[in-house]
Amino acid sequence: MDVPTLVEQARAGRPRAVARLISLVEGASPQLREVMAALAPLAGGAYVVGLTGSPGVGKSTSTSALVSAYRRRGKRVGVLAVDPSSPFSGGALLGDRVRMQEHSGDSGVYIRSMATRGHLGGLAWAAPQAIRVLDAAGCDVILVETVGVGQSEVEIADQADTSVVLLAPGMGDGIQAAKAGILEIGDVYVVNKADRDGADSTVRELNHMLGLGEAREPGDWRPPIVRTVASRGEGVDEVVEALEKHRAWMEERGALTARRRRRAAGEVETIALTALRQRIGDLHGDRRLDALAARITAGELDPYSAADELVRELTAQ
Structure with a gap:
């Protein structure tokens, strides 16, 4: 079922639609971004x-x-x-x-x-x-x-x-x-x-x-x-x-609004860090990571400088 229909049914109080949406969330479905975009103005x-x-x-x-x-x-x-x-x-x-x-x-x-x-x-x-x-x-x-x-x-x-x-x-x-x-x-x-x-x-x-x-x-x-x-x-x-x-x-x-903003900021940070971890995980066995490791073991580069270089490459992509 398409996401707009699910959201509409959830708004109408249908528990099965709510359950389907939460299952998409728990399963990190490819439709998760579409779900969150549809829910944003309603929450x-x-x-x-x-x-x-x-x-x-x-x-x-x-x-x-x-x-x-x-x-x-x-x-x-x-x-x-x-x-x-x-x-x-x-x-x-x-x-x-x-x-x-x-x-x-x-x-x-x-x-x-x-x-x-x-x-x-x-x-x-x-x-x-x-x-x-x-x-x-x-x-x-x-x-x-x-x-x-x-x-x-x-x-x-x-x-x-x-x-x-x-x-x-x-x-x-x-x-x-x-x-x-x-x-x-x-x-x-x-x-x-x-x-x-x-x-x-x-x-x-x-x-x-x-x-x-x-x-x-x-x-x-x-x-x-x-x-x-x-x-x-x-x-x-x-x-x-x-x-x-x-x-x-x-x-x-005004503390309620401030608390909710902190909550939203933490959520954004978590999603961004998760995405970065996935991209770093994809580098295992990559020649760039191996090259940095070789320079560290040869004493040509320290781990912090290597990490900075890796972050620059990841964020530039």
């Missing part, structure tokens, strides 16, 4: 919320509860659930989320599992383009759930308008909160499973760590800490309120 209206945290804190359950909360507000919701890759098939290891089955018959919700396929950072490499597909397809809110992350897997902060960091009592959260990467990306913190023993301690430790790392001016955003029991839907409306407050704060100060 920009969705609010992107990233949910991250260590394994076992209840990310999937919290995501499902947020979907319900937004649907009660009449919002159309898209979900990208990023899973670890199978080492055998390369596909999403967990597949479709069992905890989100309650939304499977709702035409106002689109859920897609994506595999990391070895990409580090907690997201799939195709996530930015998949977000754009859901945006152009008319989603008001896009929830992006990362794989279970550690302190270095903070890529979601570059892809979301608002980043939600989830913690839970009894999971070594004093140490988790101290991990600077996770601590610094949160716009909203959620202590899930707050009916368990130790919830007060987790909130207290998190407050303490946020205070230690605080270097804010008057009027700056201070991330709130919200308690939830996502399995029962408790506290989820308060999370939505915190998200809306953060959105309003960013819009008032």
